[in-house]
Amino acid sequence: MSTQSDNQPVPAENRASGWVIFVFFLIGLIASLISGWIAFPNLLYSTQQQPIDFNHKAHVAQMDCSSCHFFRDDGSFAGSPTLDECKSCHMYPMSNDPDEQKFIEEYVKKDKEVPWLIYAEQPPCVFFSHAAHVKGADMECRTCHGDIGQSTSLREYQENRLTGYSRDIWGYSMLRLGEAKHGGRHKMNDCAECHLKETGSKGDCFQCHK
Ligand code: HEC
Ligand code: HEC
Ligand code: HEC
Numbered sequence: 441m442s443t444q445s446d447n448q449p450v451p452a453e454n455r456a457s458g459w460v461i462f463v464f465f466l467i468g469l470i471a472s473l474i475s476g477w478i479a480f481p482n483l484l485y486s487t488q489q490q491p492i493d494f495n496h497k498a499h500v501a502q503m504d505c506s507s508c509h510f511f512r513d514d515g516s517f518a519g520s521p522t523l524d525e526c527k528s529c530h531m532y533p534m535s536n537d538p539d540e541q542k543f544i545e546e547y548v549k550k551d552k553e554v555p556w557l558i559y560a561e562q563p564p565c566v567f568f569s570h571a572a573h574v575k576g577a578d579m580e581c582r583t584c585h586g587d588i589g590q591s592t593s594l595r596e597y598q599e600n601r602l603t604g605y606s607r608d609i610w611g612y613s614m615l616r617l618g619e620a621k622h623g624g625r626h627k628m629n630d631c632a633e634c635h636l637k638e639t640g641s642k643g644d645c646f647q648c649h650k
């Protein structure tokens with residue numbers, strides 16, 4: 441049996457407070473999205489600059505990628521260049537560029553290798569072969585690394601404070617925006633998804649793990 445009060449219309453001030461609650465909910469939602477998307481990643485990653493800057497575009501105009509990133513006779517990939525790939529040109533300055541001066545003073549003259557930070561570097565438990573992909577499967581560098589080969593400057597390196605891994609492992613955006621600019625994403629599932637597509641199998645653990 442209903443009482444009379446059940447049938448009474450909602451008073452106007454209660455409807456207004458419904459709106460107030462909704463507005464506060466919206467403000468809270470927006471604030472948490474901002475902190476989740478902008479503030480949290482900034483806290484999670486520490487930023488480091490490369491020891492010296494390097495201009496791919498200027499160098500690639502004069503030589504191939506393989507002058508610096510080549511396969512050794514045993515099939516292994518040389519990876520980042522050593523001083524041997526630079527000395528033929530940079531024994532003496534060729535420009536007024538401060539990065540070139542620093543490069544010559546601090547590294548070439550002291551015969552000290554540049555401690556480059558590797559954006560794509562995998563955890564030590566992972567096995568990755570460039571030969572299988574570049575030679576075996578005829579893949580282009582940019583498929584996995586983005587457009588760095590055409591860049592005029594090395595971007596900053598970001599390290600995950602919790603795992604110590606490069607930010608490139610987990611990527612720069614959940615929606616995978618701007619990957620060509622930032623380089624690819626190298627999560628376990630990114631490797632496995634492409635393997636499934638190309639070979640019909642995600643592979644077993646010891647294919648990729650040491
Ligand atoms: C004159 C030498 C030189 C040439 C030529 C050159 N690079 Fe590089 N490359 C470097 C140096 C120096 C770095 C910085 C060290 C690093 O990040 O590994 C680098 C870094 C890279 C990286 C980043 C690897 C990582 O994850 O840190 C990629 C990818 C790359 N180069 C691709 C290319 C491609 C593609 C070409 C040809 C279009 C090319 N490079 C030509 C010297 C060279
Ligand atoms: C075939 C010759 C040649 C080789 C090999 C070479 N460079 Fe250069 N490099 C140049 C020239 C030429 C310039 C000047 C480009 C300009 O200012 O227009 C230059 C400029 C630079 C600069 C200053 C401007 C910039 O690009 O940031 C740095 C730093 C540099 N090179 C580093 C390296 C490193 C590191 C290597 C080895 C991985 C290397 N270069 C290998 C020819 C070479
Ligand atoms: C299938 C994806 C893929 C392709 C294609 C690929 N790379 Fe890589 N590259 C990687 C991964 C993953 C790493 C990290 C490897 C590791 O840490 O063991 C890496 C590392 C590197 C490094 C740093 C290596 C080091 O340890 O010093 C350079 C430089 C590089 N790649 C250049 C290139 C160039 C140049 C090409 C084209 C000739 C290329 N890569 C093609 C995925 C790829």
Ligand code: HEC
Nearest residue numbers: 567568569572573576577626630631634635638639647648
């Ligand atoms: C865009 C596609 C693609 C991506 C991304 C990719 N791979 Fe591959 N991978 C291939 C193809 C294609 C082959 C060759 C398969 C074959 O020859 O049967 C291969 C082969 C391999 C092999 C077998 C090599 C051998 O000879 O036994 C290993 C190990 C491997 N990939 C590891 C990785 C790892 C680790 C990653 C991620 C960091 C990765 N791959 C990312 C396409 C990819």
Ligand code: HEC
Nearest residue numbers: 563566609626627628629631632635642643644645647648
């Ligand atoms: C196609 C290559 C590939 C295969 C196959 C693969 N993994 Fe991975 N795995 C990776 C790569 C690359 C990473 C590093 C990136 C990441 O954390 O996503 C990784 C990371 C991991 C990690 C985290 C390690 C750390 O230090 O963060 C674990 C645990 C792991 N894999 C277990 C497995 C197991 C178990 C299997 C078999 C069911 C397997 N993986 C199969 C490529 C592979």
